[in-house]
Amino acid sequence: MIYPKIDQLLEKVDSKYALVIAAARRTRQINDYHHQLGEGSFESFAPPLVESRSKNFLTMALEEISQGQLKVSPTTKE
Secondary structure, eight states: OOSSOHHHHHTTSSOHHHHHHHHHHHHHHHHHHHHHHHHTOOSSOOOOSSOOSOOOHHHHHHHHHHTTSSOOOOOOOO
């Protein structure tokens, strides 16, 4: 079973495509944060915003979106 459910996530985001882009970006940030922990520097990446039972960074990113900790706003292209 997938958690959080896609229906729950789409209530917070405009489209599936925006969800994929936002989750991928946040997953990279969480991954970079964990790599920095090993190096001892805490420069530019925020820690996960939710406490998760999962060790999967993508799941953490999706949980942040689901709980409203991560706001996804549309970008305008000029």
